[in-house]
Amino acid sequence: MTDVELYHNDYENKWCPGCGNFGILEAMKDALAGLDIPPSKALIVSGIGQAGKTPHFLKCNFFHGLHGRALPVATGAKMANNDMTVLVNTGDGDCYGEGGNHFLAAVRRNVDITALVHNNKVYGLTKGQASPTSDMGMTTKVQGKGVILSPFDGPSVALSLGAGFVARGFAGRMDHLSGLIQAAIRYSGFALIDIFQPCVSFNRRNTWQSYNESVYELTEENHDPADLDAAFKLCRQGDEKIPIGIFYQKETVSFSDRIEVLREGPLVSRTFAPARVQNLLNTY
Amino acid sequence: MSIDITVTVGGAAGQGLQTVGDLLARVCHRAGLYLMAINDFESRIRGGNNFFQIRISDAPVNAPRQPVDLLVALDRRSIREHRPRLSDRGLIMADAGSSNKGEKGEMEGVFTLPIRDLAKEAGGAITANTVAAGACLAILGAPWDLVRETVEDFFSGKSRKVIDQNIAAAEKGHEAGRSVKFQGAFQWPDGRERKGRLLTGADAAALGALAADCRIAAFYPMSPATPILVSLASHIDRFPLVLEQAEDEIAAVNMTMGAAFAGVRAFTATSGGGFALMTEGLGLAGITETPIVIVNAQRPGPATGLPTRTGQADLPFCIHSPQDDSPRFILAPGTVEDVFNTMVRAFDLAWKYQAPAIVLVDQYLCDSMFIALGEMTVPESIPIYTITDADMPDPSAYQRYAFTESGISPMALPCAGQALVKVCGNEHRVDGHITEDATLRRRMVEKRQSKIPAMRGEMRPPSAHHPDAETLLVGWGSTIGPLREAVDMLRSDGMDAGCAHFTDLWPFPAEAAERVLKKAGRRIMVEGNATAQLGALIREQTGIVADGTVLKYDGRPFFPREIADAVLEQTR
Ligand SMILES: Cc1ncc(C[n+]2csc(CCOP(=O)(O)OP(=O)(O)O)c2C)c(N)n1
Ligand code: SF4
Numbered sequence: 001m002t003d004v005e006l007y008h009n010d011y012e013n014k015w016c017p018g019c020g021n022f023g024i025l026e027a028m029k030d031a032l033a034g035l036d037i038p039p040s041k042a043l044i045v046s047g048i049g050q051a052g053k054t055p056h057f058l059k060c061n062f063f064h065g066l067h068g069r070a071l072p073v074a075t076g077a078k079m080a081n082n083d084m085t086v087l088v089n090t091g092d093g094d095c096y097g098e099g100g101n102h103f104l105a106a107v108r109r110n111v112d113i114t115a116l117v118h119n120n121k122v123y124g125l126t127k128g129q130a131s132p133t134s135d136m137g138m139t140t141k142v143q144g145k146g147v148i149l150s151p152f153d154g155p156s157v158a159l160s161l162g163a164g165f166v167a168r169g170f171a172g173r174m175d176h177l178s179g180l181i182q183a184a185i186r187y188s189g190f191a192l193i194d195i196f197q198p199c200v201s202f203n204r205r206n207t208w209q210s211y212n213e214s215v216y217e218l219t220e221e222n223h224d225p226a227d228l229d230a231a232f233k234l235c236r237q238g239d240e241k242i243p244i245g246i247f248y249q250k251e252t253v254s255f256s257d258r259i260e261v262l263r264e265g266p267l268v269s270r271t272f273a274p275a276r277v278q279n280l281l282n283t284y
Numbered sequence: 285m286s287i288d289i290t291v292t293v294g295g296a297a298g299q300g301l302q303t304v305g306d307l308l309a310r311v312c313h314r315a316g317l318y319l320m321a322i323n324d325f326e327s328r329i330r331g332g333n334n335f336f337q338i339r340i341s342d343a344p345v346n347a348p349r350q351p352v353d354l355l356v357a358l359d360r361r362s363i364r365e366h367r368p369r370l371s372d373r374g375l376i377m378a379d380a381g382s383s384n385k386g387e388k389g390e391m392e393g394v395f396t397l398p399i400r401d402l403a404k405e406a407g408g409a410i411t412a413n414t415v416a417a418g419a420c421l422a423i424l425g426a427p428w429d430l431v432r433e434t435v436e437d438f439f440s441g442k443s444r445k446v447i448d449q450n451i452a453a454a455e456k457g458h459e460a461g462r463s464v465k466f467q468g469a470f471q472w473p474d475g476r477e478r479k480g481r482l483l484t485g486a487d488a489a490a491l492g493a494l495a496a497d498c499r500i501a502a503f504y505p506m507s508p509a510t511p512i513l514v515s516l517a518s519h520i521d522r523f524p525l526v527l528e529q530a531e532d533e534i535a536a537v538n539m540t541m542g543a544a545f546a547g548v549r550a551f552t553a554t555s556g557g558g559f560a561l562m563t564e565g566l567g568l569a570g571i572t573e574t575p576i577v578i579v580n581a582q583r584p585g586p587a588t589g590l591p592t593r594t595g596q597a598d599l600p601f602c603i604h605s606p607q608d609d610s611p612r613f614i615l616a617p618g619t620v621e622d623v624f625n626t627m628v629r630a631f632d633l634a635w636k637y638q639a640p641a642i643v644l645v646d647q648y649l650c651d652s653m654f655i656a657l658g659e660m661t662v663p664e665s666i667p668i669y670t671i672t673d674a675d676m677p678d679p680s681a682y683q684r685y686a687f688t689e690s691g692i693s694p695m696a697l698p699c700a701g702q703a704l705v706k707v708c709g710n711e712h713r714v715d716g717h718i719t720e721d722a723t724l725r726r727r728m729v730e731k732r733q734s735k736i737p738a739m740r741g742e743m744r745p746p747s748a749h750h751p752d753a754e755t756l757l758v759g760w761g762s763t764i765g766p767l768r769e770a771v772d773m774l775r776s777d778g779m780d781a782g783c784a785h786f787t788d789l790w791p792f793p794a795e796a797a798e799r800v801l802k803k804a805g806r807r808i809m810v811e812g813n814a815t816a817q818l819g820a821l822i823r824e825q826t827g828i829v830a831d832g833t834v835l836k837y838d839g840r841p842f843f844p845r846e847i848a849d850a851v852l853e854q855t856r
Contacts, residue, residue, distance in 0.1 A: 011717050014718075039704060040699065040701065040702050040703075040704060041699055042699070043546075043698045043699055045542070048709075053718070055706075056708075056717050056718060059704065060704065061698035061699055061704050061705045061706065062705075062706050062707065062708075062716075063542065063545055063572075063698075063707045063708075064707065064708040064709060064710065064718075065538065065541070065568055065572075065709050066538070066564055066565070066568050066709055068534075069534060069535075069538040069565070069568075071535075072502075072530065072534070072535040072536075072538035072539045072542065073538045073539070073541055073542035073545070074542060075528075075535075075539050075542060076500065076502065076538065076539035076540060076541060076542025076543035076544075076545075076546070076550065077542035077543065077545055077546040077698070078542075078546075079500055079526050079528065079539070079542075079543055079548075080499070080500060080542070080543040080544075080545075080546035080547060080548035080550070081546045081547065081548070081697075081698075081699065083699070084546070084698065084699040085699075101531050101532055101534075101535070102531060102534075102535055104531070105530070105531035105535065259526060261520075261524055261525065261526060262526065264524075267499045267500065267524055267526065267548050268546060268547040268548050268697070270499065270524040272497040272665065272666050273523075274495075274662045274663065274664055274665070276522060276523065277491070277494050277495045277523075277662045278662045280491065280494070280519060280522060281481070281491055281495075281660060281662065284481040284482060284483045284487065284491075284656075
């Protein structure tokens, strides 16, 4: 096992004290160490927002791109080198709002990446406006009379699109979350973990306390992850009882494995064959 | 040039004009003739009026002509549309069974052949376009064995039955066509010595990408860029190549960036509207110094504009978008050879300077067929512009954005060794982490900008045809063929005319431009936009003000005669 300390980075952390993101960060380090993936073998792609800053706070290769666009960058990188372990850190606004179309496509494409959606149900970095996952009625400085849009639920959307790995985590259950991340990385295909993450600065509804009171872990006894209908139901349980764990898992053929040329090895390590181009040119 | 014939094949979308056109072009190519052909079509799948227009010659031709010598009308509307352009020796051939009701007198002087009936005899109405091609070629005087060989070749991927049906169809058309007297018919060369390569600009762009060792293309369909990807897709099994249709242009450009970041040469192709969606990504490539290539196949805009037509109106957009400054290359090839070679160069420059490269083409260049006589050079090897652990004294101390004299920081690849590669679209420190430090910000901007003089040094000067002429026509991109022919026309009209043609537009080669332009007594901008965009750029960069303009923004390509006439008008 790789030493967790190896992922430590002394770049100054910029999150608010008490933010749920710290739990996600520690779970990531723990999961990578547990799977023996050293920093040099992991690529983390992120979007914009508090979640998007995550890769700066651990040792890894990273591409910190644009708001909403982490998934396409990760897809391109994975196409180029499918030997890399690719994780994505993205916010609920980043992934389901600005990048919503990419989210839908990523599920359908089934690229072998692990998407960690830091779901704080609010726009953190831009100081507290509603996000696609905000509860109806939540008031903000902009949504003064409360949110009037119904919330977007990433896991049920992913399930409806045929996703093969859908889980929910909670930033306050570090060990459990680490387990989920390990399972997601091991999974061959697109793996979504929607992680409830308290934002102590801007979300007064979905708090540490409320989550701690209502979160419960799924076990073999209370849930069968092969049961799609049951998985849909888990997505829709109210705020009183919030299940965390793998909602659904099935074997799928990942994007890379669907493409013959990628089964022969990563594109990045192929050699250039000028004669083949010349021969083709000569057919014109 | 003793042969210079223009044949127009007109019909509705869905009538298989493309097949007729491809067959005509291939027969001419096989016979060792020269040709160029334009595709003029509406943005619809059925109906309307589309045409394919081929100019055939025994000398190189690189521009379309307006007068039509032979019109093959697959529907009545084509007769109405194109009759006004008929030349003195012009002939119209139409299907006798043409069912749509025409106006009185419409069929006057039209030679009819029972195309549809012949097709049915040959094996099915579907072969009507092959009958039409056979007839048209017979009218032009093409020998049957040449036509047969070409048809056999053209359908070679299909079943024997389909091949035989089409040969029968072509033969029936050819027999019928032989009875037609046409003043423009000519003696076809006996040999089979092909002159150059027959391809479209879209083919050339796809081949150029392969010659540049491109292994990933991510795109979202948009005319007129789509044919580039269709052409590329037809080669997919021969190369380590992944072609991915993205969910939108934003995804396409970001995928391209992810691929390049991970070490694979990648590009995307789109048109103005898609490019608009890509601009934030273009900025990301700028600040992260990620080498991507974007082909912008221009069409008239703004918004949806004229989806299937041509224009050259995205130059300032490509130079200035997105927000703030960041270095990029903009290259606008003029010919198909040039499109191929420019793709190779665009990838090379992008990787060498770690900056995005934009290749500006247009519908005219992408969809038209040309005979390429010039060199199309496949590089023997691809220079490696990235480094590995072995090149570093201490891989654990690698810094993606290290300050260097050239402004170019050594680029390593993620997960390729111990060196960690950290890339960030926020302003960053040398190690790739976010910074808001004022001094660092200033230095990073300066580092990126400091690449520009060397980038400008890579830019080629405008090419000139009769550079010492008193009157210089000035253009860029796909208009080189029409420009040069217009110059020849003006000179034979007695005018001391020449032209200067730009392909390398950004960083603008100001000194070279000035050298070429200042000699002339009069400079006339010839551009496919409404405001003389290159003229404005030249003025901005050199202070030289053009003396006149010939601008076309109706979505149609330039014809040499119309340029020459407009110049004569202005200089009279
Ligand atoms: C194109 C674009 N639009 C808007 C923004 C401003 N912006 C930055 S982060 C953000 C929302 C972030 O919310 P979320 O994804 O939920 O992440 P969080 O900060 O809550 O982790 C917005 C709107 C931006 N950076 N880029
Ligand atoms: S604003 Fe909220 S999400 Fe952002 S760091 Fe602070 S607590 Fe965390």
